[in-house]
Amino acid sequence: MSQPRTILADPAWRPSPKAKRLWSLQAIVFWLIPVAAVLIWALLDAGHRGWQGVALMVVLVLGIFSATVVPWWRYAVHRWEVTDEAVYTRVGWLTQESRVAPISRVQTVDTERGPLERLLGLATVTVTTASSAGAVRIEALDLPMAEQTVTRLTEIAALHRGDAT
Incomplete structure (x- = not known):
């Protein structure tokens, strides 16, 4: 079976x-x-x-x-989602990559805003995990949404206290 x-x-x-x-x-x-x-x-x-x-x-x-x-x-391709269990992303245009980062593996959550992002009121949220694949990036979010996402990820990660390894 x-x-x-x-x-x-x-x-x-x-x-x-x-x-x-x-x-x-x-x-x-x-x-x-x-x-x-x-x-x-x-x-x-x-x-x-x-x-x-x-x-x-x-x-x-x-x-x-x-x-x-x-x-x-x-x-058309880029997607992202944060749940109580994981951070999900799908990126790319020629080569597409889907990533799932379990919340228990989250180590840091950062916000980045380059000059063009600041000009347009956007930000990128970077979720660093205990993974050899590197950080998960959620690109081109409106600044309030990025701030809300960072706050939510911080709150969820605090509920999953562990060593993130």
């Missing part, structure tokens, strides 16, 4: 809708560097205009794709 299978449901919550804007801005900032590099190359070396044009077109196409399509796809 076979054992019953437990099917893990998708985590219930999405990041903030502003996550799409954050990820677009991050992509634009990232792709400005290769655009600038190609333009500097064009200024310093006039003998390769054909290759410079091709390089600029490739960089622009990849940059536009990264700033428009990828954020929408990431938003």
Whole structure:
């Protein structure tokens, strides 16, 4: 007789809708560097205009794709949930990763806000566990939701006093 299978449901919550804007801005900032590099190359070396044009077109196409399509796809995939038993996340756009961190393994809960996140009123909650896989990150939450999540995780973890190992 076979054992019953437990099917893990998708985590219930999405990041903030502003996550799409954050990820677009991050992509634009990232792709400005290769655009600038190609333009500097064009200024310093006039003998390769054909290759410079091709390089600029490739960089622009990849940059536009990264700033428009990828954020929408990431938003469609990203999920998170905190229960009394665990923290669940699903992230990725090309390669997807699902993580489950049992509350009994939680060591620290941190909030991080980079410049673009502060500009958009967002935060990332990082849950560090006693796991070799590393911390679980819940990205692009509205700041009040991030603060509420940290408070809830702290309260739940206090009920599960242990050594988190």
